[in-house]
Amino acid sequence: MQASLAGAIDCDLHPPLPGVTGLLPHLSAYWRDQITNRYIDKLPFQLSSYPATSPLSARPDWRPAPGQKAGPEPIRTHVLDRWGLGLAILNPLHGAVALFNNDMAAALCSAVNDWVAKELLDAEPRLRASILLPVHDVELSLREIERLAPDRRFVQALFLAMGEAPLGRRVNWPLFAACQKHGLAVGIHAGSTYRHAPTYAGWPSYRVEDYVAQSGAFETQLLSLIAEGVFQTYPKLKVVLMESGLTWLPHFLWRTGKTWRGTRPEVPWVDRAPAEIVRENVRFTLQPVDAPRGEPEVLARVMEHLGSDNLILFSTDYPHWQFDGEEVLPAGLGRTTIKKMLVENALDTYLRLREGAAGERALSEETVP
């Protein structure tokens, strides 16, 4: 018997997005002209990490009907009403973030964000969203965060697991400073902008390699954020790894902690064991669960190693095909873990979620330095 999901907060779901034509009303005259006169208004602008036709990219019963207009309806029916969820955080995965033209990337990201606000957030008060960022340009990303931060329905800044350089680098710190200041979480989602091969060894041949290699990228990003001292500099910052899986975490933390003990003087600002930092500042969305479904003791053991009920945030990963039917909660999680995962952990991670429904009461900025 599955625990009730009523009132739960889904921390990772992906809205259907319009084609570029649908974004035109949200673009400036210059970019409307560029997009149409360069004949790129019919391009899908999909991230290669999530090809639309791949079975993984959408559960069969969650696939949009041909010609269906992008909007809030499928999310309501398939997720919000189905399980009686309280809130859901949209992570728009759009190919704009991978463009090499940073100005065009920024214009399209802004257009996607404005489309999400108008077509989804305005239409459905249970929805919140991440801010899609032109991640390869810090200044333009910062501008987008500052532009949207006053809209309290945006609760997170969105990055991909694989970009141009490790995220912890100081060049990105203005973004972390802005997120801490505005009470936004930093979300790192699986996916690549393909600036580099998606594996350490070089370009793989098959999609299975690309997909499995993602967890290695998450390890690298987490290590970068720890080693560079991001959490000492921005102690209130919450980083959420999305679609990262979780079972790699115990051995990653053990190895990182062990190596830190002997190399600590190289990074003396890392003033406590990396596992402690992760327990305080880093969270993980639930789906896809990377543990065998028929052996709940595996997941139970992982949770025992991690030693905290605060780490997991409930997610459906809609519409990606991670589970069938109603089986969104894996066996092997304890009662307390599930209870905290469904609501409390999300409220502690996304400070803005405590502010109530969209626009109803815009509280003052979180009082973080």
Next chain:
Amino acid sequence: MSRRVLAKVSEVKPGAPKIVTAMGRQIGLFNVGGEYFALANRCPHMGAELCKGWIVGLVQSDAPGEYRVTRPGEFLRCPWHGWEFDIKTGQSWCDPKSVKARNFKVQVEPGSELVKGPYVAETFPVTVEEDYLVIDL
């Protein structure tokens, strides 16, 4: 328990510990700014000869990119895996509560007192002219 005379004070210089054997175990004697300390010559991690490691200060930081070396000569880095130990307490820096090198209380005694006995001198005669490092084992 017996009092054991381990070395002449003059043999243990700052930055140059002396490793002695007492009751079959190796003990490193350290001079930190004129104070004397003794640690078992065995790292609690994997059993390396801890007292043959590097004598260092403690690197600390107030923010990423800022480095401070404090307490020079007060820390010992294990020669195998680099774990740092506070010479004065034996405590590791990475996990001071659970990872600790065995330490012994060292006393400086003038030979003129020691010759009155009782004591055990490991390998050398005690004379009234010298000061000695003594522990209770």
